[in-house]
Amino acid sequence: MDPAAPRNLRILVVDDHELFRAGLRQLLDRIDSLTVVGEASSGADVLSAVERLAPDVVLMDIGMPGTDxxxxxxxxxxxxxxxxVVMLTADDNDDSIVAAVRAGARGYLVxxxxxxDVRRAITAVSQGGALFGPEAAARLLAQVRRPTPEREPFPDLTPREMAVLTMLADGRNNAHIANEFGLSMKTVRNYLSRIFSKLQVADRAEAAVRARRAGLGS
Structure with a gap:
């Protein structure tokens, strides 16, 4: 055990796959300084679980249906x-990393x-620091250093989210977007959910109108 690690950190595990939660819990139980105080199976359940269980650190799956x-x-x-919050993902890409940081996550693990790796991430974020895997850190640094256009209609959107929104403005459906970018339908739906949230719109029609007004689409 790392002598510098704080004692008795309370951990909440959030993932929509029961087997993954069970495996992660077994892993965490091997760390003396941690206590798994509970689990949540969806993003919609996170707030109530946190208020009920008062964890110090939440290990959060990035790709859940509904509220991701x-x-x-x-x-x-x-x-x-x-x-x-330490974000857990099976999809290690630039957009996910940037979105996680913008949402407030302080750690990012594949x-x-x-x-x-899990112990170091939990220890770092619990002490107010941040920890990203080497590849994630390199990609995040590249994103930060990338030149920014003088005018961005939707600065909160990642480059991939902007590309998806542009296709939405062109009237493309989810299947077309998935095929264009080599994504699963679930991933496309997750992108759209984040876009709607950031634009504060109710649905794809309203998002498309805003995008076209901003000059996106053909």
């Missing part, structure tokens, strides 16, 4: 900014990370 990990993190930290 990005939106759940944003909602959670608006109410409980002292809770630290599913399948080893015990030491």
């Amino acid at each position: 990990g990005i939106e759940a993190t944003r909602t959670l930290l608006a109410r409980h900014p002292r809770v630290a 599913k399948g990370a080893g015990l030491d």
